[in-house]
Amino acid sequence: MADTAASLRLMAWLSPAFPVGAFSYSHGLERAAGDGLVANANGLTDWLQVLLDHGTAWNDALLAAQAWKRATTDGDLVELAELCEAMAGSVERHLETMAQGAAFVKYVAQWTGERTLPDPCPYPVAFGASAGWVGLDLDATVAAFAQGFASNQIQAGIRLSLLGQDAGVRLLHALEPRIVAMADRAALASLDDLGSAALTAEIAAMNHETQHVRLFRS
Known part of the structure; x- marks a missing residue:
């Protein structure tokens, strides 16, 4: 695929105009802010660096x-989708990945045609598989996906x-x-490299379930 067309495609899929509802979710950041765990730009920087290197952003990438x-090799996407869904560490993170995945599957069909994604399909699996089907570069796909996550977190902040x-x-x-380095690492990794050490972020996401006054769904 020509570089210009590929760039347009990635920008379209990660644009706020692409209706996956990413703006509705804070990934537990709202609770972390409410609990004083993230209080300013420096705190958000540290928060995002951990998620990208050792947390859910790494796993999703x-x-x-x-x-x-x-x-791109006609591999088993159903098994991968089930693994991705099982790794959601809380009710709201499960909602976040599955709801965004369902919306993405619906609208990306304009590009992927008759190809069928698993039903249900978590967002990372839907995004990565669709990119592979339409000929997008692996490293660019993963880097753009990770930057989309970081951008959404910054907007939430x-x-x-x-x-x-x-x-x-x-x-x-x-x-x-950091995003480029993480994407390069993810592109070369295997499922054996999955894992998270961002325990504070996981706990904040769980505690958000009991937060009565909120701006976000997670």
């Missing part, structure tokens, strides 16, 4: 890469008054080398 590989627009742009720029 690896699973997206595995979905890309299976889609802005809505939670943890930082402003200027600091948000600086943070997205600062994370770029």
Whole structure:
């Protein structure tokens, strides 16, 4: 695929105009902010670095890469989708990955045609497999997916008054080398490399289930 068309496709799929509802979810950040675990731009930087290196963002990027590989080799996507769903550590994170996955499957069919994704299908598997089917580059796919996650978290942080627009742009720029390195690592990894050590983030996501006043669904 021509580089320009591939870039447009990735930008379209990760655009706020692509209706997967990502803006509705904070991935537990709302509870972390409420509990004082993330209080400002520096705290959000640390939070995102851990998620990208050792948390759910790493696992999701690896699973997206595995979905890309299976889609391009006629591998078993159903098994991978079941694994991805099982790794959701809380009710709300399960909702987040499955609801976004269902919405993505619905609208990405404009590009993938008659190809069939598992039903139900978590978001990372749906994104990675679709990218593989339409000929997008693996490294670019995983990097864009990870940057989309980081961008959504930064937007959530802005809505939670943890930082402003200027600091948000600086943070997205600062994370770029880390995202590229993580994407390269995920593209070469296997399912044996799945794992998370971001326990505080997992607990915050679980505790959000009991939060009565909220802006986000997770």
